[in-house]
Amino acid sequence: MRDAFVPQPVMGKSKADLRAYVAGADPTTGVPVMQEIIEGLTRPFGEDEVQKTTYTRATPRFVECDSDADEQLQKLFLDSHWTDGLPIVVPTEERVAAMLACTSHAPDEVVGRMRPTLFREAWEYTVEKVAVNAVMAGARPDYFPVILALAATQISARGSTSSSAAAMVVVNGPIRQQIGMNSGTGAMGPYSHANATIGRAYGLLSQNLQGGSVVGETYMGSQGNAYSFSNVTVAENEEASPWEPFHVEQGFRREESTVSVFGSARHTAFTLGVPEQHWPAHVRRMLLGMDPQERPLFVLDPIAARQFVERGGFDTKGKLADWAYATAQIPAAEYWAYQLVQNYVYPRATFGEEPYASMLKAAPDELVHMFPRQAIHTIVVGGETNGYWRIFGAAYARTASIDAWR
């Protein structure tokens, strides 16, 4: 492929600025942009350019290293971009076999295909490959069905997007107690071995099974995201919640064990409780502080959840979402001025897709909804040490059965 670059940013620049970019030099080469384009279109391909079009991507079953000392192996895995930068548990055949013993599925069964972005080729992976990554993350073998279910969603926790998206993971059903996941005090922090290593395994398997996650090549997140270390992996506190568990809302039975994946996790807004006075104004501001391309996920300590039932009469999660949808409205002119709305929503509006086409016709000061109703969700997490709660920006993607991978 031949390319030419204009300077960054193009975002927020006038047409005259952009025209000046094109008439100027490529900042990466110093050569005039137009000269590169014209030559790129007319100069015949050289032998070296043609050779670059052939790829060999066979991956061996075993690694090659000049030493089996732990220090050397850690360096090999780090230098190969196979880790999150932290030390890993070396995936010996023995450790991987112990992981494989905790599923009824054959090691060579294909689990799925994954890629860091839709423009890249999808890579394929087996049960054994998922087990290798689970061992590296420090997971215990009895966590393996959860990790296989995550791999089976085929949703990468390591997208290449420049927006630095992380994933979020919510586990429901009896598996929570069976493997000792934390849904109570400290659940989103580092204190549960199961939460921490399952979330880490999801990140490692994503980067290694999709064909890499290398900064500047297959990871372009401009600022990066600390949520990516653990992918905010929690169990829902079903026992203390006043509402239906998340997986039941998605059509699963209460006694089934599932894992739900959310994408684009970045934003967090935070407060204490649901005060008797002015709570609708407080929560409205939290919602209006989000980018309209984010997706509100209420993450409520059980105390805050019960307060929402009491103050707002929200006896289902759906009623809270209805209220948030109706409340989060801004003037149309402000909505359409958001850069991400211009990128993602404006083209869909011009192609006639509703409700966006109608929203595009709204008067500048007419109020429009920031978020689609079906994109607003709630989970209950926390140990009731206090009524703190948060709104994450996180887009619900899929719920997968864990029982199918036992």
Add this chain to the structure above:
Amino acid sequence: MELIGLDTILSPEGSSTAKQHNVAPRRFKTLDGVRLGLLGNSKLNADAVLLAIGDLLQQQYAIESVYMRSKPTFSKPAPDELIEAMLDNADILITGVGD
């Protein structure tokens, strides 16, 4: 030092079959008389950059025609119908990405 295979440590990488990508042949020594295709990625500023490139090329060459289309969304590859339309209406194609 020669690398030795360690037959007890497993590789964490997924797999992908070897693949060949083909490059479009460069059929034109000059852009005089060619039909120019511009494919936007639906981001407004990227489209403005492409239009500026089209303008400057038209100043320099006797371009036969300019065919500009945008993808419905930048985060997915162009649909088949759009690629077919480009093949029908353009001899060369310039595309661009950017916010």
